[in-house]
Amino acid sequence: MTPYSCMTTQELEEQYAAVLAHYEHLKAQGLNLNMARGKPAEEQLNLVSGILTMLQKPEDCFDGSIDARNYGQLAGLPCAQAYWADVLGCKPSQVFVGGAASLNMMCDVVARAFSHGLLHSPRPWCKEEKVKFLCPVPGYDRHFQIGEFYGAELIPIPMTPTGPDMDMVEQYVKDPQVKMIWVVPKYSNPDGIIFSQETIQRFANLKPAAPDFAIIWDNAYSIHEFEGDYVPFPDIISMCEEAGNPDMVFEFASTSKITFAGGGICCMAASEANIQYFTDIFGIQMISYDKVNQLRHVRFLKDKAHTLEIMKGHAAIMAPKFKVVSDYLNREIAPLGIAHWNDPKGGYFVSLFAMPGTAKRVWQLCKEAGVTLTGAGATYPYRKDPDDSNLRIAPSMPPVPELEKAMEVLCCSLKLSALEKLLNK
Ligand SMILES: Cc1ncc(COP(=O)(O)O)c(C=O)c1O
Numbered sequence: 001m002t003p004y005s006c007m008t009t010q011e012l013e014e015q016y017a018a019v020l021a022h023y024e025h026l027k028a029q030g031l032n033l034n035m036a037r038g039k040p041a042e043e044q045l046n047l048v049s050g051i052l053t054m055l056q057k058p059e060d061c062f063d064g065s066i067d068a069r070n071y072g073q074l075a076g077l078p079c080a081q082a083y084w085a086d087v088l089g090c091k092p093s094q095v096f097v098g099g100a101a102s103l104n105m106m107c108d109v110v111a112r113a114f115s116h117g118l119l120h121s122p123r124p125w126c127k128e129e130k131v132k133f134l135c136p137v138p139g140y141d142r143h144f145q146i147g148e149f150y151g152a153e154l155i156p157i158p159m160t161p162t163g164p165d166m167d168m169v170e171q172y173v174k175d176p177q178v179k180m181i182w183v184v185p186k187y188s189n190p191d192g193i194i195f196s197q198e199t200i201q202r203f204a205n206l207k208p209a210a211p212d213f214a215i216i217w218d219n220a221y222s223i224h225e226f227e228g229d230y231v232p233f234p235d236i237i238s239m240c241e242e243a244g245n246p247d248m249v250f251e252f253a254s255t256s257k258i259t260f261a262g263g264g265i266c267c268m269a270a271s272e273a274n275i276q277y278f279t280d281i282f283g284i285q286m287i288s289y290d291k292v293n294q295l296r297h298v299r300f301l302k303d304k305a306h307t308l309e310i311m312k313g314h315a316a317i318m319a320p321k322f323k324v325v326s327d328y329l330n331r332e333i334a335p336l337g338i339a340h341w342n343d344p345k346g347g348y349f350v351s352l353f354a355m356p357g358t359a360k361r362v363w364q365l366c367k368e369a370g371v372t373l374t375g376a377g378a379t380y381p382y383r384k385d386p387d388d389s390n391l392r393i394a395p396s397m398p399p400v401p402e403l404e405k406a407m408e409v410l411c412c413s414l415k416l417s418a419l420e421k422l423l424n425k
Contacts, residue, residue, distance in 0.1 A: 003337035004418060016419040023369065023412050031370030033406040038189075038348030038394045040261055040314070047313045048259045054296040061295065068291040075279050076267070080294040084267040086304040087223065088253060089235035095269050096278060099289045102254040102266035106216055107146050109250055109268070112281050113179070113214070114150050119247050119277050121212040125150075125179060134172055134181035136164040138351055138379030138390045140189040143182040143218070147381070152180070154381035159191055163199035173208035180214050186233050187221035190351040190379055190392040192344025194231060204239035206248070215240075217251040223304070223311050224257060225346040226318040230308050237269055246271040255297060257348060258307060258314075265290075265297045321395040321403055325350050328407035338418040350393040351379070358417040359388045365413035371406045 004012065055061055061068045063077040075081065076097025085092040098105045112118075114125040125131045133147040137156040147154050155172060157164045164183065172178050183203075185195045195203075203215060217236050225231060240249045247270070255264030268278065301307045326343060329352070333339050341352040354362050359376035366373050374392040377383040393410070395403055419425075 001335035003335065004422060005337055009423070012419060012423055015415075016423060016425070019412060019415045019419060023365065023416050026409050026412055027369040029370070029405075031405060031409065033370060033398055033402050033409070034372045035394050035398065035403075035406055035410075036372045036374045037397070038257070039397045040257055041317060041397055041399070043317050044314050044396075045260060047317070048300070048310065051259055051296050051300045054299040055292065060299075061292065063291075063295055063298075066291075068295040071288045073291060074283055074286065074288060075275065076289065077291050077294045077298070079298045080265060080267075080291075083298045083301065083303065084253065084269065087307065088219065088237075088251060088267075088269050089233075090237045090251075090269050093272050094237055094275060095267050096275050096282075097289065097294055098266045098268065100254075100263055100266065100293070101256070102218070102220065102252040102268075103142055103146075105266060105268050106143075106218065106250075106252055108282070109214075109216070109278070110146055110150055110180075112278070113212070116281070118212040118214060119274055128177065128179075130177045131180075132172075132175065132178045134164075134169060134178060135381050136181075136183055136188070137381070138190055138385075138392070139182065140184060140218070141374070141378040141383075143216070144381045147180075147182070153177075156381055157181075159188065159193060161193060163188075163193060163195035166199055166202045170202065170206065173206055173210075173213060176209040178208065179210050179212065180216060182216045182218065184218045184220060185236070186219060186231070187224055187344060187347025189220070189347065190349035190390075192342050192347045192349060192351065194233075194346075197234070200234055200236065200239065204236065204243040204245065204249075206245065208248070213248060215249045217249050219251055219253045221257070221347040222253055223308060224314075224348070225311065226315040226322060227345040230311075231346070237271065241271065247274050250274065255301070258301070258310065259297060263293075265294050318396060320400055321398075322350065324400060324403045324407060325393055325395050328404070328411055332411035333414055336415065336418070339414055348394060348396055350395065352391045352393055353387075353389045354391060354414055355418045355421060356387040356389045358414075358421050359385060359391050361417040361420065362391060362410070362413045365416055366409055369409045369413070371409040371413075373410070 080097040081092040081095040117124045133152040251269040254266035363376040377385045
């Protein structure tokens with residue numbers, strides 16, 4: 001195959017006619033396929049459904065002397081705090097175990113920062129003239145939505161192969177209006193990047209002008225390898241402490257992609273002072289999270305080592321799906337030179353960069369042929385991708401034969417939109 005950039009107009013026109021015919025053929029099949037959100041497949045949910053029967057009798061419902069069925073223990077069952085401390089490498093006293101959604105707790109932290117301020121806030125953020133959030137891009141749409149919802153100005157920070165551009169981050173935090181940065185440090189959403197040790201050190205050693213500057217360290221994919229061995233990852237909480245910034249970081253994780261998505265358990269890990277501050281605040285809105293679910297989860301998952309074994313089961317289901325994506329792109333698109341993409345070893349996404357100026361069109365062509373992708377632009381604040389290039393592929397949910405069909409449609413749409421652009425159609 002010749003790259004499109006080396007073809008004559010005549011050759012491009014011929015390609016266009018052939019690709020259009022292929023696209024019309026696919027469209028006529030009346031497909032209904034979805035690669036929009038990172039949902040575990042049914043097979044993955046079946047893998048962990050032993051959770052449903054972990055607590056059979058009243059006697060099973062105790063963590064030591066604590067009855068999980070009753071009110072109390074707002075920061076979580078001690079066994080659940082110990083579980084997350086094991087997974088994340090921090091201390092149990094630095095863990096607040098919540099309900100089923102880490103996103104809910106992230107949103108709560110932001111909401112309280114605006115209404116009451118964080119531990120070192122001179123005033124609630126709603127009283128500030130302006131509040132700015134740093135947003136590595138491409139990034140997670142729901143992080144951006146929270147910032148937008150509370151009226152923060154969202155500043156894009158480009159991702160590099162080692163994490164966000166730290167020169168920019170260090171520069172921006174000199175502005176006292178910059179109050180927060182949102183990051184997914186391992187298998188970032190959507191790029192699948194693991195932050196380098198240097199990047200993590202630079203995060204811990206930030207010198208922000210705002211005394212209440214906060215890092216949202218969304219470690220949603222901390223043990224989510226689908227290829228190769230588990231990659232150890234440092235504990236950001238002790239690193240911030242050592243750097244003299246003990247209260248600067250809020251780490252989040254959940255079992256949404258370990259057990260049941262939206263039916264698991266989540267946690268916030270932070271300094272003990274922050275955990276105390278937020279336990280008091282959450283105590284206003286909550287008497288107790290669902291400790292029965294916490295107990296069922298800990299009984300089933302046991303500890304980090306056992307959870308890593310379970311993750312191998314997920315990996316065996318996920319890996320062939322990511323292979324379908326990379327095989328299609330390498331075979332159909334790479335020789336044409338019209339897109340590039342990442343090749344993650346964990347997480348839930350493939351980040352695809354279509355020919356600049358075509359991502360929206362690719363999305364629309366896919367949609368019209370019955371394949372739903374995450375909206376073009378969603379990986380940027382205000383849904384504005386300045387290059388109109390990035391698309392997030394979430395291959396976990398469809399079975400392999402459906403995924404192959406969806407990738408055929410996506411590759412065809414990438415070609416068609418590139419040819420339309422090159423031929424000014
Ligand atoms: C980076 C990231 N954080 C958080 C979440 C949501 O997690 P939860 O279900 O715990 O709210 C997701 C889900 O896709 C995610 O990709």
